[in-house]
Amino acid sequence: MRHGPxxxxxxxxxxxxxxxxxxxxxxxxxxxxxDQARVLDEAARTVPPAGTIVEIGSHRGRSxxxxxxxxxxxxxxxxxxxxxxxWRYGDDGxxxxxxxxxxxxxxxxxxxxxxxxxxxxxxxxxxPVEGVYVDGKHDVWSLRDDLRWAAHVRPGGWVLVHDAFSSxxxxxxxxxxxxxxxxxxYVERTGSLARLEVARPTLRDRxxxxxxxxxxxxxxxxxxxxxxxxxxxAGWLGHHDAADPY
Ligand SMILES: C[S@@+](CC[C@H](N)C(=O)[O-])C[C@H]1O[C@@H](n2cnc3c(N)ncnc32)[C@H](O)[C@@H]1O
Numbered sequence: 353m354r355h356g357p358x359x360x361x362x363x364x365x366x367x368x369x370x371x372x373x374x375x376x377x378x379x380x381x382x383x384x385x386x387d388q389a390r391v392l393d394e395a396a397r398t399v400p401p402a403g404t405i406v407e408i409g410s411h412r413g414r415s416x417x418x419x420x421x422x423x424x425x426x427x428x429x430x431x432x433x434x435x436x437x438x439w440r441y442g443d444d445g446x447x448x449x450x451x452x453x454x455x456x457x458x459x460x461x462x463x464x465x466x467x468x469x470x471x472x473x474x475x476x477x478x479x480p481v482e483g484v485y486v487d488g489k490h491d492v493w494s495l496r497d498d499l500r501w502a503a504h505v506r507p508g509g510w511v512l513v514h515d516a517f518s519s520x521x522x523x524x525x526x527x528x529x530x531x532x533x534x535x536x537x538y539v540e541r542t543g544s545l546a547r548l549e550v551a552r553p554t555l556r557d558r559x560x561x562x563x564x565x566x567x568x569x570x571x572x573x574x575x576x577x578x579x580x581x582x583x584x585x586a587g588w589l590g591h592h593d594a595a596d597p598y
Contacts, residue, residue, distance in 0.1 A: 370394075373421040376457045382414025383487075383514070383598045388545040389418045392485060395510050395547075396422035396429075399482045406430045406481050408470045408498050409488035412446060413453035415514075419485060420459035430464045432473045432488070470498050481505050487514040495525030502536055505550045511536065516546035517568040518597045531558045544571075544598045571597045 370393045374386055384392075396419045399405055405423070410416050410433040420429040431454075435447045447467060454463050466473050470488050474497075481504040488498055495513075502511050515522045526546065530538050530553070537553035538546065538561045546561075570589055574597050577586040583594070591597055 368421055370418075370422070373418050373457075376421075377414050377417045380412050380414040380417065380453050382411050383595070384415050384418070385543055385598070387542050388514070389415070391542050391545055391547065392418045392512065393422045395483055395485075395512060396420075396427075398510075399423055399427055402426040402428075403482040404428045404430060404479065405483045405485070406432065406473075406501060406504075407485045407487070408432050408501070409486070409514075410450055410465070411441070413450045413457070415485060415487060416450070416454060416463060417457040417459055420454065420462045421457060423462050427462055428464055429459075429462055430466060430473070432466045432468060432470050434469050434472075435467060470494070470501070474501055474504075477501075477504060479504070481509070483510040483512070485512045485514070490515055490519045491521040492525040492528065495522050496529060499525070499529055499536065502548075502550055507550055509550045511548040511550065513546040513548065515544045515598055516541060517564045518544035518571045520572070523568055527561060530561050533558075 370390055373393060374389050377384070377389060392415060396405060401424050405419060405427070407416055407419060407429060410431040416429060416431050423429060433450070436442055437444050450465065454460050481501065484501045484505060486495070486498045488494060499511070505511060513522065513526065516526055517523050530536060534552060535550055536548050537551050537557040539549055540547055541564060574586050574589055574591045577583070578594070578596065
C-alpha cells in the first residue's frame with residue numbers, strides 16, 4: 353500500500369496538469385491506474401463552470417483528488433461514501449484519511465463529502481449533474497442502483513464505472529442494464545474503467561459490451577489463480593500484480 357501525500361503540488365484546476373494531479377493521487381492508496389486517472393481527469397475537464405459531478409465510493413480519495421483538481425474554480429465534486437468499518441479495506445480512520453488527502457491535494461474547497469450511501473444521497477438529490485463516477489459497492493443490485501444516477505446527468509454527459517468486466521457483480525449489473533437501456537450507451541473501456549454516455553444507444557452500442565466478455569473471463573481466471581497463489585501462471589496471462597485485475 354502506498355502512503356499519504358507528502359506535498360500539495362501545484363494549484364489545482366484546469367490550469368494544473370494531469371501529471372501534477374496524478375503525482376499526488378498516486379501517493380494515496382486505492383485502485384486507479386494512471387491511464388484510468390487520465391480518463392477521469394479528461395472527463396472532469398469537460399465540466400462547465402459551476403458544474404457538479406458525483407463520485408460513488410471514495411475510500412481514501414485517490415480518484416476524488418484527480419476529479420476535483422480537474423474541475424474549474426466553481427466546480428463541485430460530491431463524494432459519496434458511508435465509510436463502513438466492516439468493509440474489507442475500510443477502517444475507522446478512512447474518512448479522516450479521505451479528508452486529509454483531499455485537503456493536502458488543495459482540493460478541499462471543491463469537494464462536498466456526503467457520509468451516506470449512494471442510494472440515500474440519490475433519493476433526495478435535486479438538480480443536474482454533469483458526470484458520475486461509479487466505484488461503490490460491487491454487487492449487482494448496488495451497481496444497478498448506482499446507474500440510476502444517470503437520470504440526473506444531462507444528455508451527452510458521462511458515467512464512468514470502475515471494475516467493469518473485472519468484478520462479477522459490476523459486470524453482471526452492467527450486462528443486465530446496458531443491452532436494454534434507452535438512455536445509456538457503452539462507449540469503451542480503459543482497463544476495467546468503462547465509459548458510458550447518457551445518450552440513446554444504437555444496436556451496435558447495445559452489443560458492444562459483449563465483446564468485453566473474453567477479457568472478463570480472463571480476469572476471473574486470474575482471480576482464481578491469485579487465490580491459489582499461482583502468481584506465475586497469472587503472469588503468463590499478463591497479470592503481474594498481487595492485486596486483482598482492475
Ligand atoms: C473500491 S472503493 C473506492 C475506491 C476509490 N474510488 C479510490 O479511488 O480509491 C469502494 C468504496 O465504496 C464505498 N461504499 C460501500 N458501500 C457504499 C454505498 N452504498 N454507497 C457508496 N459507497 C459505498 C466503500 O466504503 C469504499 O470506500
